[in-house]
Amino acid sequence: MSEKYGLIFDMDGVIADTEPPTAQATIRTFDELFGVKGVRSKDFEAGVGKGAEAYIKAAADVHGLKLSQEKLQQACKVREDNFIKIMESSPASAFDGVLKLMEEALDRHDFKVAVATSSSRRMSEPVLKGAKAPYEKMVYVTGDDVSNKKPDPEIFLTAARKMGVEPSSCLVIEDSPGGVQAAKAAGAKCLAVTNTAPAEKLTEADFIRGSLEEINTEKVIQIINERKVDF
Numbered sequence: 001m002s003e004k005y006g007l008i009f010d011m012d013g014v015i016a017d018t019e020p021p022t023a024q025a026t027i028r029t030f031d032e033l034f035g036v037k038g039v040r041s042k043d044f045e046a047g048v049g050k051g052a053e054a055y056i057k058a059a060a061d062v063h064g065l066k067l068s069q070e071k072l073q074q075a076c077k078v079r080e081d082n083f084i085k086i087m088e089s090s091p092a093s094a095f096d097g098v099l100k101l102m103e104e105a106l107d108r109h110d111f112k113v114a115v116a117t118s119s120s121r122r123m124s125e126p127v128l129k130g131a132k133a134p135y136e137k138m139v140y141v142t143g144d145d146v147s148n149k150k151p152d153p154e155i156f157l158t159a160a161r162k163m164g165v166e167p168s169s170c171l172v173i174e175d176s177p178g179g180v181q182a183a184k185a186a187g188a189k190c191l192a193v194t195n196t197a198p199a200e201k202l203t204e205a206d207f208i209r210g211s212l213e214e215i216n217t218e219k220v221i222q223i224i225n226e227r228k229v230d231f
Contacts, residue, residue: 004112006163006170007105007220008156008188009098011117011124012049013175013196016092016131019048025082026056033071033078036063048196049176051118051149052076080123091130095195097212099132104217106137111217112163114139116155116172139163151178153186160186171220173212180205189223191215 012018023041030036039059047058056075060067067075105111115135117124121142128135139162141155148154160167172183175196183190184204192205199208206223209215214231222229 004110004163004165004169005217005221005224006112006114006160006165006167006188007101007217008114008116008159008163008170008172008183009102010049010172010174010176010179011115011127012119014095014173014193015098015115015133016094016127017195018092018127019196021083021086021090021092022055025086026059026079028082029056029075029079030059030063030065032082033075034065036065039063049118049150049174049178051143052079052120052123054149080120083123084126087126087130092127094131094133095193095211097215099134101212101215101217102134102138105220106134108217112139112165113137114141114159114163116141116159118143118149118155120144150176151181151185153182156183156186156188160188169224171224174202174205177201177204189226191223 009015023044027039030039043059043062044055047055053072105113115138121144124142139159141159146154146158156172160170167187170188172188172190174180174183174190175193177197180190180192180202190205192202192208194210202208219229
């Protein structure tokens with residue numbers, strides 16, 4: 001039986017550029033729900049890649065807003081509603097190279113492919129559909145499926161288990177420092193793309209690239225097996 005490799009895609013900032021609409025939806029939530037104006041995209045930086053609650057808390061801390069768990073959950077729900085409205089009117093396109101790599105891996109008998117996102121299923125499905133990602137053919141793990149958010153490795157361990165592949169035989173593609181930490185804590189290799197964070201914040205990754213255009217499945221195998229990769 002051939003060795004199986006696992007290829008795990010984060011979604012936000014890896015499959016599609018969802019950071020601007022996510023920030024827009026959350027800024028709108030702070031205004032509508034709490035009357036807080038002047039929230040900016042950079043206020044969410046500490047929570048990027050760590051799930052909705054951490055994302056909202058980051059800006060709440062910046063603006064000195066103390067949120068009860070009830071208010072935090074309410075904000076998550078309103079934010080989801082706002083985000084879905086934005087996605088319905090302006091779908092996010094896939095980054096260059098993403099769909100090609102997904103299809104190449106799905107066509108191989110020795111690969112399993114997964115999406116593992118901190119976003120909820122309700123928020124992530126419109127993104128995947130809009131980006132035309134073939135997620136129905138892939139293992140699909142969302143923030144709804146895990147108890148611990150990144151940088152905890154649970155989401156990537158769950159994806160590896162559902163694929164039936166050892167974490168050490170997986171490559172995770174990430175874009176945030178917390179996501180890179182989670183991938184490495186899971187025992188997987190990690191390729192970071194600089195779609196969201198600069199390279200200097202992603203140094204824990206095994207490789208850092210500007211995009212996935214030059215990545216193919218043979219290079220994925222080389223990274224997993226710690227062989228020299230010819231970029």
